[in-house]
Amino acid sequence: MARPLRILILLVILALVAGMTAGERLWVRSWSRPLAVAVYPVAMDAASADYVARLGAEDFREIADYIAAEAQRWQQAGVPAPRIGLKAPIREAPPMAQGRGVLDAVVFSLRLRWYAFRHTPFWDSLGTVRLFVLYHDIEGSAALPHSLGLQKGLLGVVHVFASDAQRAQNNVVITHELLHTLGAKDKYGAGGLPIHPAGYAEPYADPLLPQTRAEIMGGRVPITESRAEIPDSLADTLIGYATAAEIGWSRP
Ligand SMILES: [Zn+2]
Known part of the structure; x- marks a missing residue:
């Protein structure tokens, strides 16, 4: 096969895969x-x-x-x-x-x-x-x-x-x-510590620490400034406002 033709076929395949992947992503995130x-x-x-x-x-x-x-x-x-x-x-x-x-x-x-x-x-x-x-x-x-x-x-x-x-x-x-x-993106930083506010389950709690739950992408329950614990189960976590927006849950 002539080289330009081979390259063309390869480009078409790549474009199809890219298009399909993008379409699939939009489809899933539409939550329809x-x-x-x-x-x-x-x-x-x-x-x-x-x-x-x-x-x-x-x-x-x-x-x-x-x-x-x-x-x-x-x-x-x-x-x-x-x-x-x-x-x-x-x-x-x-x-x-x-x-x-x-x-x-x-x-x-x-x-x-x-x-x-x-x-x-x-x-x-x-x-x-x-x-x-x-x-x-x-x-x-x-x-x-x-x-x-x-x-x-x-x-x-x-x-x-x-x-x-x-x-x-x-x-x-x-x-x-x-x-x-x-x-959804990670919301924790160095040492696995959740980043405030998006990585906190209750970012506006007063007092802020200790928290009782983890934001699911923050990964851990913030206890002190330097310590956070791995949640035992999903019941100890929630989906925070930033994650909700990232996965396409728009505000009503
Ligand atoms: Zn992650």
């Missing part, structure tokens, strides 16, 4: 139909395989309930309740983010989209947020790798512990990354 989320569990070690095999859709239901309740609180009457589906486990782990440069991020995003393309149905996934939830043995892993949610491609990679005792906290992390795919 139920937010569709597909959870694909991955056991990261032999010890987690049994736990992953026992997972049920009910393990994730509180995420849908939480988003529906928060939408109501923000008077988004037209927002239908999300649908979170649990898919069959994937045996191969997704690519891990490496490096911090811009090029690293681009390469990682493409590798993740290629992984998603190979392991999930193409047409059924259009307009659906795909979350790869990676289960780690709680005994063997002191700290988990960083989770992430990409707005481009509506993809998330979430690291959690394979333990019933951790389920409520896992759902906090999953919800945080899910909201990233919808356009």
Whole structure:
């Protein structure tokens, strides 16, 4: 094939992918139909395989309930309740983010989209947020790798512990990354401390500290100027005003 033709075909494919991704993003953020989320569990070690095999859709239901309740609180009457589906486990782990440069991020995003393309149905996934939830043995892993949610491609990679005792906290992390795919930004700074005011559940409380809940993208409950605690469950968090605006919940 002549070189100009090859380049033209490549450009057309890139334009199609870019257009589809942008359209998909607008479609999801318009909240005109139920937010569709597909959870694909991955056991990261032999010890987690049994736990992953026992997972049920009910393990994730509180995420849908939480988003529906928060939408109501923000008077988004037209927002239908999300649908979170649990898919069959994937045996191969997704690519891990490496490096911090811009090029690293681009390469990682493409590798993740290629992984998603190979392991999930193409047409059924259009307009659906795909979350790869990676289960780690709680005994063997002191700290988990960083989770992430990409707005481009509506993809998330979430690291959690394979333990019933951790389920409520896992759902906090999953919800945080899910909201990233919808356009929400982190609201914490150095040392994981939430940034005031947007990263606080009650930014205008008096006294300001200690807070009793976390803003979901602030990530932690601010206790003192230098200390913040990881919330136990979604009940200890809320979607703050900045996050609500970022995910397209406009004021009525
Ligand atoms: Zn985040």
